[in-house]
Amino acid sequence: MLQSWTMSRSEPRDSQSPPLVAEVSTAIGHERRAAASADQVVPVLTLLSHPTATRAGERLLLEGIAAGREVALSRNGPNFTRPGETFGQPLSDPFVSRNPLVFSPGEGGRLRLRVGEGGTRVVADERLVTSREFTPEELAAGVLLELSGRVVLLLHLDSGRARAPGDTLGMVGESPGIRRVREHIQRIADLHVPVLIRGETGTGKELVAQAIHQHGPRKGHSFISVNLGAIPKELAAAELFGAHRGAFTGATREREGFFRAAQGGTLFLDEVGEAPPEVQVMLLRVLETGELYPVGGHTPIKTDVRLIAATDANLEEHIREGRFKAPLLHRLAGYEIRLPPLRERREDIGMLFQHFAREELEAIGEAHRLTPRDPYAEPWLSASLAVRLLRYSWPGNIRQLRNLTRQLVIGSRGQPVLQLDSRLAGELDATGPVQKPAEPAAPPTAVARRKSTEVTGDELLSALRRHAWDLKSAADALGIPRSSIYDLIDKHPNIRRAGTLSAEEIAACHRECGGDLDAMVQRLEVSKKALNRRLKELGLA
Known part of the structure; x- marks a missing residue:
């Protein structure tokens, strides 16, 4: 068992x-x-x-x-x-x-x-x-x-x-998913291996990248965060790798580039799936050789940067569509970390x-x-x-x-x-609630008919609560006529009817429950239909 x-x-x-x-x-x-x-x-x-x-x-x-x-x-x-x-x-x-x-x-x-x-x-x-x-x-x-x-x-x-007591790595939560993320960070933080962080938008990918940086040997150096989706595609190469003056129209000065700005530290590339094709080629070279060429330059520059990339896109689908280079994915994903969605x-x-x-x-x-x-x-x-x-x-x-x-x-x-x-x-x-597994349907059970005088007060209250104050369902479960349940409610010292509630009590409950009728029924413990009528009478529904 x-x-x-x-x-x-x-x-x-x-x-x-x-x-x-x-x-x-x-x-x-x-x-x-x-x-x-x-x-x-x-x-x-x-x-x-x-x-x-x-x-x-x-x-x-x-x-x-x-x-x-x-x-x-x-x-x-x-x-x-x-x-x-x-x-x-x-x-x-x-x-x-x-x-x-x-x-x-x-x-x-x-x-x-x-x-x-x-x-x-x-x-x-x-x-x-x-x-x-x-x-x-x-x-x-x-x-x-x-x-x-x-x-x-x-x-x-x-x-x-x-x-065990210790550093939470700046992440709030104790679910199995977030514990696994912490374990991944602890395994990889002190290594030079490139990391690819995958997860839906808003799951905290940059927070994970910062934790890797802060718990590794580069924590005393720069952490540079770049969102590739926010950079115009025609400027992406110059922003990342730098550019010589006059290398392209509008290049009126030397550009250092984010790679050189992060020298000795960590460069975080968010939305890496948005990288233009020419940038993908240049990224692959940096990862393979540790060298980059500024736009308009002919002399390679050695780099010492740890690269962490992140995406909420399906890069494998991008590869099939010819929008992302498979060798680059393999290089970026020296180690992958998946962030669980909040649901x-x-x-x-x-x-x-x-x-x-x-x-x-x-x-x-x-x-x-x-x-x-x-x-x-x-x-x-x-x-x-x-x-x-x-x-x-x-x-x-x-x-x-x-x-x-x-x-x-x-x-x-x-x-x-x-x-x-x-x-x-x-x-x-705006979106539905988290999906729950369907409860197995219980086979219908015939309830023997009985006299209302045989129903105890505790039995009545239990049936009402079990059926969310639906009087018909409760009466059917008890095996008594629906008309009889009203008499039983009137005689029970601890059960109220919606008609006896004050306007102030209903209004306060409506405000506290955000207008959720089901929540109000649970709190006030009265018939849902009767409460809905009172809400309409009071102009709250």
Whole structure:
């Protein structure tokens, strides 16, 4: 039963990454065997959003699951710790129940979640649950858990190996993808091998290039960054390799060129796929001989530059179309590093958001928002907004996240909580959410008809939450007429109806949830249809 949890995982290799010649295969083998027991895959809970925003990124390894034991999670324990640190703290939010949530191993790598009677309200991927079994596919994709409308966790799989304290190389995040990038940088930083960094736009390719430079022997020399896509093609050769006066029309002075400006240091060429054909030929010569010819020059100049290139283009497709030279790709890719897109590292989004938010809050003098003194205060980043950020696909990656964070923080300046205006809401709705594996369809189950007097209050509340406050679905699940469920709701002391909510409460919830009706239903716990009618009556829908 526990085989899926206890098997070791080999870190995925970048399919396009050639090994370093200097690496000794036997040493790698010894290292991998020594680390095998530490690379055990276990379920992990990562804090994505918490009323104390600085806690984003803390993790709880559910190691007991691998040993066949249950793991109980409550307000008071166990402790969440930041990767690389020894000591941590429990969730501690007063709205999270002392009555624990219980995680237990299931068959075939499944994981069960059970919510105690009267315990914490749990929303799993936008569905209220009292119990749930997650498939290995769901765990691999990551499951969002919202606790009491205040704390957001990602339940996912990861290595049980803890990161040793040390340099993060200037990169925020602890996902497997970003850890592999750090490992690549550490392997290659002290070598002279050219590096090709691949990744979508906005994934931080220049940041990786700077980390390679700063952790290598050239860190005391220049780091020159050049975007080839921003240089006019007719000037690219002169800008890179220099030019003699009079070499072409408009060359009224000697040009040093970026290669000579980076002498002894590192030259970073972004969007290298945009290099014109003549520049490709000149780049290939520099890489093969270490010499360059300035435009209009006839005497070679020796260079001592480490070249790091980056692209978001498919260079192999460019080669097939005759737009890029295959020998140049082979020379540039002395070692390749692939940067994962943000949608593949969702466990890092909370930490990245907090990092960017801190920068903006410090600039406007509101850094105290991240560490509120009142534990009962409404979270500065609401759970509903956090979930919305985490389910977004981020086509612009980290650059887009940083820009949106800045707009959120500045747009909410002076407000106690972050406000999502209609324009930003539209941006988040512009592309679909991160795709999740489809849940297997459950076979329809016939529910025996029963009298409404047989339904207990806890049973009623559980059914309403399980069916997201759809009264018809809840009544069908309970086996009672829909008309009877209204009477039961009226008699239940802890269930409200949308008609009894004040206009002020509805307006405040509408503002905090950014107008998201589903999020409002989860927070207010009332019928979705009835709440929608109230919103229309109040002019909010």
